[in-house]
Amino acid sequence: xxxxxxxxxxxxxxxxxxxxxxxxxxxxxxxxxxxxxxxxxxxxxxxxxxxxxxxxxxxxxxxxxxxxxxxxxxxxxxxxxxxxxxxxxxxxxxxxxxxxxxxxxxxxxxxxxxxxxxxxxxxxxxxxxxxxxxxxxxxxxxxxxxxxxxxxxxxxxxxxxxxxxxxxxxxxxxxxxxxxxxxxxxxxxxxxxxxxxxxxxxxxxxxxxxxxxxxxxxxxxxxxxxxxxxxxxxxxxxxxxxxxxxxxxxxxxxxxxxxxxxxxxxxxxxxxxxxxxxxxxxxxxxxxxxxxxxxxxxxxxxxxxxxxxxxxxxxxxxxxxxxxxxxxxxxxxxxx
Amino acid sequence: xxxxxxxxxxxxxxxxxxxxxxxxxxxxxxxxxxxxxxxxxxxxxxxxxxxxxxxxxxxxxxxxxxxxxxxxxxxxxxxxxxxxxxxxxxxxxxxxxxxxxxxxxxxxxxxxxxxxxxxxxxxxxxxxxxxxxxxxxxxxxxxxxxxxxxxxxxxxxxxxxxxxxxxxxxxxxxxxxxxxxxxxxxxxxxxxxxxxxxxxxxxxxxxxxxxxxxxxxxxxxxxxxxxxxxxxxxxxxxxxxxxxxxxxxxxxxxxxxxxxxxxxxxxxxxxxxxxxxxxxxxxxxxxxxxxxxxxxxxxxxxxxxxxxxxxxxxxxxxxxxxxxxxxxxxxxxxxx
Numbered sequence: 001x002x003x004x005x006x007x008x009x010x011x012x013x014x015x016x017x018x019x020x021x022x023x024x025x026x027x028x029x030x031x032x033x034x035x036x037x038x039x040x041x042x043x044x045x046x047x048x049x050x051x052x053x054x055x056x057x058x059x060x061x062x063x064x065x066x067x068x069x070x071x072x073x074x075x076x077x078x079x080x081x082x083x084x085x086x087x088x089x090x091x092x093x094x095x096x097x098x099x100x101x102x103x104x105x106x107x108x109x110x111x112x113x114x115x116x117x118x119x120x121x122x123x124x125x126x127x128x129x130x131x132x133x134x135x136x137x138x139x140x141x142x143x144x145x146x147x148x149x150x151x152x153x154x155x156x157x158x159x160x161x162x163x164x165x166x167x168x169x170x171x172x173x174x175x176x177x178x179x180x181x182x183x184x185x186x187x188x189x190x191x192x193x194x195x196x197x198x199x200x201x202x203x204x205x206x207x208x209x210x211x212x213x214x215x216x217x218x219x220x221x222x223x224x225x226x227x228x229x230x231x232x233x234x235x236x237x238x239x240x241x242x243x244x245x246x247x248x249x250x251x252x253x254x255x256x257x258x259x260x261x262x263x264x265x266x267x268x269x270x271x272x273x274x275x276x277x278x279x280x281x282x283x284x285x286x287x288x289x290x291x292x293x294x295x296x297x298x299x300x301x302x303x304x305x306x307x308x309x310x311x312x313x314x315x316x317x318x319x320x321x322x323x324x325x326x327x328x329x330x331x332x333x334x335x336x
Numbered sequence: 337x338x339x340x341x342x343x344x345x346x347x348x349x350x351x352x353x354x355x356x357x358x359x360x361x362x363x364x365x366x367x368x369x370x371x372x373x374x375x376x377x378x379x380x381x382x383x384x385x386x387x388x389x390x391x392x393x394x395x396x397x398x399x400x401x402x403x404x405x406x407x408x409x410x411x412x413x414x415x416x417x418x419x420x421x422x423x424x425x426x427x428x429x430x431x432x433x434x435x436x437x438x439x440x441x442x443x444x445x446x447x448x449x450x451x452x453x454x455x456x457x458x459x460x461x462x463x464x465x466x467x468x469x470x471x472x473x474x475x476x477x478x479x480x481x482x483x484x485x486x487x488x489x490x491x492x493x494x495x496x497x498x499x500x501x502x503x504x505x506x507x508x509x510x511x512x513x514x515x516x517x518x519x520x521x522x523x524x525x526x527x528x529x530x531x532x533x534x535x536x537x538x539x540x541x542x543x544x545x546x547x548x549x550x551x552x553x554x555x556x557x558x559x560x561x562x563x564x565x566x567x568x569x570x571x572x573x574x575x576x577x578x579x580x581x582x583x584x585x586x587x588x589x590x591x592x593x594x595x596x597x598x599x600x601x602x603x604x605x606x607x608x609x610x611x612x613x614x615x616x617x618x619x620x621x622x623x624x625x626x627x628x629x630x631x632x633x634x635x636x637x638x639x640x641x642x643x644x645x646x647x648x649x650x651x652x653x654x655x656x657x658x659x660x661x662x663x664x665x666x667x668x669x670x671x672x
Contacts, residue, residue: 296542
């Protein structure tokens with residue numbers, strides 16, 4: 001069996017750590033494993049399949065001999081270092097947003113557009129977490145009836161800001177219990193017992209960068225330039241699963257029964273839709289695994305050919321690390 | 337100055353307690369004050385304007401001599417006892433949902449339809465909390481451009497389940513810190529670090545009772561039988577302010593600048609919309625006072641004559657107690 005030399009760029013972050021977990025869980029055919037991080041983490045150790053690996057410095061020379069590089073760093077570091085990985089001959093699967101809208105870079109959700117992988121020129125981009133979760137949730141409906149528009153309101157976990165985001169929520173809860181003053185560092189405001197309707201910076205149109213991603217990335221992934229998305233992204237005090245309220249209009253008729261039938265058989269989806277038994281997706285339930293939970297499917301009350309639904313997915317896993325490893329697995333399969 | 341004999345039915349609950357606070361803050365012309373509660377609270381004491389009042393039992397004989405009865409009890413108790421208050425000659429302002437859609441009962445948000453008060457037949461109903469907050473937020477836009485549809489996703493505080501809801505969130509946070517197992521009692525599932533997409537029971541159409549209220553009550557309050565609302569109601573781990581993401585379509589043109597101008601001058605509204613300074617409504621900021629905060633106003637990306645916005649309001653106050661007392665004040669003014 002062919003094996004691959006794999007590097008993780010940003011191995012100590014929430015997404016990098018989870019990429020390592022998913023590579024092991026999925027038994028990815030790893031030959032050499034190289035864990036790259038910033039200078040201050042060099043020398044630390046991480047474990048993969050019961051073996052200890054020492055972290056190495058991420059720099060332009062770090063990619064020699066690698067077949068696949070999984071990127072889990074911010075845009076600035078991705079743009080600085082990943083071109084060297086490409087030059088070294090590796091396939092890069094990048095979780096930053098730096099290359100997502102580059103027309104030479106495929107943007108891939110394996111359940112949705114695996115065929116785009118073959119068009120890569122050294123880099124494949126991993127989409128935004130909320131976008132991945134929404135598209136996995138609606139892809140089967142789109143294939144059947146053709147989605148035309150989405151009104152999305154998100155309930156996004158603090159893990160979207162990495163380990164520091166999770167630590168900040170825990171710290172604030174503790175501070176409030178002790179009667180101390182809360183001092184936000186990662187988020188602009190207190191997130192414990194609050195929700196914050198801003199993720200990313202504001203564009204001139206009044207939408208945040210995060211809100212525009214669902215339309216921009218959704219259009220590219222679905223090859224659907226006319227897709228219209230009005231999105232409101234909100235941070236909530238939840239640890240690691242994003243939830244989304246989606247109202248969808250379609251080109252063709254689709255009813256609730258058909259939607260449930262499609263979603264019961266959709267790749268990457270767990271249908272949880274039994275209101276009479278109080279069963280619906282919740283972020284606590286969808287955490288620490290890879291399926292996107294979909295439920296509360298009902299006819300829109302405003303328009304025909306329209307549905308409203310609710311979905312939840314683990315932001316660190318399917319929203320980032322798992323999707324990247326799935327791209328690597330699909331790439332290996334396509335090139336076997 | 338004319339004074340009124342006022343009773344609060346359900347004085348020990350979160351809403352009843354807050355009604356007492358708001359009566360005092362607004363210096364309502366109270367003559368006799370009667371605080372009514374269930375048998376097990378009889379004899380307990382509460383304070384109003386530095387005077388101590390002893391709780392009396394809520395029963396069919398408790399309303400004699402009262403001019404105004406503020407109802408802050410569940411539907412079953414409201415339906416059992418409030419007809420006796422009407423019979424005793426009092427004006428009833430009821431916070432339950434029992435009478436809201438009764439065609440003989442006005443349903444009033446004083447900033448929106450104060451003129452409906454005069455049509456009462458003994459009972460005026462206080463609308464659902466999310467509906468009040470949404471309608472205060474959009475009323476000025478509706479008067480200018482005529483709202484035709486609303487897609488709403490809510491982020492509702494635990495106070496919607498009264499004092500026990502707030503206590504449950506605090507208890508669960510503590511239990512999680514201590515490594516104990518969480519045992520939900522008030523909510524169907526753990527609410528700490530989670531969100532729950534169910535408030536109220538499910539109708540046959542897949543919507544919850546809470547979700548249908550915004551359409552049904554909104555139509556009645558706005559006298560707009562064609563108003564279409566698709567709503568998703570979600571409980572979030574926030575103490576006492578509800579937030580709502582609203583996407584609105586209008587009959588006539590309205591742009592963002594005009595909407596901001598209207599909302600800057602709208603009754604009951606505080607415009608908080610300065611994205612470049614990271615200023616927008618948040619539930620922590622809108623708690624413990626009476627204004628509905630509105631911001632994040634932007635053009636809808638799907639349709640013309642459409643806007644998306646975000647609003648927050650204190651559920652216990654403007655969503656319930658304050659609105660009821662405002663109705664009483666408006667009633668007194670109209671009958672002066």
